[in-house]
């Protein structure tokens with residue numbers, strides 16, 4: 001238990017860590033403010049509470065009940081999505097929504113109302129949550145669902161851990177015929193092609209996502225690979241290796257720089273010869289390519305990195321994306337790969353849920369200090385101008401004013417905030 | 432399928448071990464002090480694949496209650512072939528130096544209760560002609576050190592008891608396993624700063640199950656502690672007494 005976040009920036013100076021292990025027990029005594037902390041897979045400071053206490057939920061990792069006939073699972077909030085997959089896939093069930101890493105907790109998935117490559121058909125994580133128990137610092141417990149304490153449900157879903165501790169939840173898994181996915185990869189040369197591919201795939205493909213080359217400029221701007229997939233019938237194929245590679249140490253310098261970046265992006269774009277390729281993929285490499293390398297976040301060196309994920313409304317999406325990509329390419333910074341996806345129109349349940357109709361772009365930036373922060377501010381100008389938003393789960397630097405612009409309903413959360421809970425993120429954007 | 436009785440089933444190491452057993456469809460009877468936590472663990476093990484779970488509450492210093500719990504386990508599981516003893520407390524050394532009451536209480540929990548539970552179970556297993564006994568002792572029992580010799584000597588008593596029991600039961604088809612973990616990150620050690628030598632309960636659990644399955648006698652977990660303790664045991668006393676450990 002480290003009490004850090006995935007971007008390794010910011011680094012909290014002092015946090016008191018308390019382990020929760022018993023869902024029926026009252027919260028342990030703490031002084032100052034506290035914040036639930038799942039598996040620390042948020043990038044910035046929304047899972048940190050510098051100067052206060054973290055209530056670490058990984059010790060709440062018990063299953064409660066699983067009905068293999070209906071796919072309804074009850075489990076404690078510190079259970080990892082990886083644990084659910086280990087339990088359920090062999091019995092023909094899969095996560096209804098999954099982020100790009102399986103090492104997140106159920107509580108964390110609810111508190112950020114996470115989304116996946118199937119957002120256009122399945123919506124956010126909370127759509128598949130029948131309910132959860134919320135434990136507050138005053139000792140009260142509430143069952144929250146869409147029908148019972150519905151206002152508390154809406155406040156706690158994407159509530160960034162600020163409304164109390166989710167102790168356990170009931171989820172509905174989705175039926176699958178096995179661990180395999182039929183994937184189709186299309187190379188595209190520009191954003192026009194991307195949007196056309198995305199629109200043409202929405203109806204017949206459960207999962208759609210694109211990797212985009214964010215080092216490309218000029219005529220190559222907006223090129224990338226579009227991947228669409230469906231769960232495939234049970235069939236045999238080799239299981240991917242069980243061994244995880246790892247980054248054992250933090251190198252003294254970031255291994256990511258302009259040169260390695262451009263080279264990688266160009267190679268990646270051209271790795272596929274033809275315009276379309278088909279493959280049968282196991283769910284692990286398909287959904288969780290980065291999970292194969294434990295602690296990959298260390299390659300950015302001791303200063304850590306920042307992730308930026310925004311969404312732009314449909315009408316502004318293409319022009320906004322072009323402007324974002326131009327600014328990123330001009331900066332020579334940016335990640336190996338940026339991820340691009342068109343969200344569906346299903347309404348999000350949480351007051352602060354991030355997904356909304358439009359196109360979402362996510363990418364990493366090594367922390368190069370002022371230059372990086374200035375670039376991200378410049379991206380915010382574009383996003384705000386387009387009426388978009390930035391994802392708090394990935395954020396470490398957003399100005400309060402921007403946050404309140406992106407989430408205009410933010411202060412309706414006020415009555416539901418636990419008076420003894422706070423986070424680095426929340427203090428930054430509201431104080 | 433094993434029919435397993437676990438004493439101290441709410442221990443982090445025991446719970447992780449029980450998950451390994453559950454995943455392969457064993458039957459488990461969980462014994463500990465806290466009924467609510469035992470019930471939560473039993474539900475979890477059921478979802479993970481345990482064919483049967485039962486729970487019973489026991490404070491191990493309540494010696495008169497031991498026999499009843501063993502009977503219950505045997506009844507609930509339809510027999511018994513494996514025992515894992517995991518309970519323990521990390522003695523506050525300074526307190527035990529100052530108070531004989533503390534010293535005796537710590538010995539009751541970490542040594543006498545263990546031997547008291549082993550005695551009737553050993554007799555049953557000897558009579559039925561099969562069974563596996565596994566007990567979590569500690570590397571701390573290999574040599575008394577100034578920082579924790581009360582805990583260490585209780586564990587040493589357990590280790591010595593087990594080696595005698597192993598010889599005695601050798602011919603009865605009963606295996607006796609002494610488990611000696613090093614540093615494990617559990618609630619017992621929550622106040623310690625953690626470094627590279629620290630293991631996770633899940634990893635220790637895998638080692639325990641493997642050692643039980645293989646019918647091993649003594650296992651250090653993780654394995655490198657056998658080397659560390661080999662050195663520590665062999666430092667001559669005239670040197671050892673000058674070292675602060």
Ligand SMILES: Cc1cc2nc3c(=O)[nH]c(=O)nc-3n(C[C@H](O)[C@H](O)[C@H](O)COP(=O)(O)OP(=O)(O)OC[C@H]3O[C@@H](n4cnc5c(N)ncnc54)[C@H](O)[C@@H]3O)c2cc1C
Pocket residue numbers: 006035036037038039040041042043046047057077078098099100101103104105106107108109111112113114115116159160161162164165166167290393394
């Ligand atoms: C490689 C990678 C890929 C990712 N891909 C995606 C993606 O595709 N889509 C997406 O939406 N996100 C994605 N994420 C972000 C990640 O899914 C979220 O940040 C997620 O919330 C992290 O969960 P966690 O368990 O690590 O929680 P933490 O990061 O520890 O905490 C997240 C928030 O949840 C709160 N919280 C945690 N547990 C509880 C609880 N029991 N009760 C109340 N509040 C609680 C915390 O206070 C905090 O505000 C990705 C992250 C990584 C590292």
Ligand SMILES: NC(=O)c1ccc[n+]([C@@H]2O[C@H](COP(=O)([O-])OP(=O)(O)OC[C@H]3O[C@@H](n4cnc5c(N)ncnc54)[C@H](OP(=O)(O)O)[C@@H]3O)[C@@H](O)[C@H]2O)c1
Pocket residue numbers: 439440441442443444445463464465489490491492517518519520521540567568569570611612613614615616617618619620
């Ligand atoms: N952690 C280490 O570094 C380490 C190293 C070597 C050996 N060990 C040994 O490993 C074993 C398991 O410990 P752990 O690390 O898993 O720690 P743990 O999680 O703290 O478990 C200790 C267990 O002992 C139980 N217990 C204490 N007193 C009891 C009593 N009077 N009656 C009944 N149960 C009692 C506790 O029950 P409650 O839950 O009710 O409190 C708890 O389940 C112990 O024997 C310990 O000595 C641990």
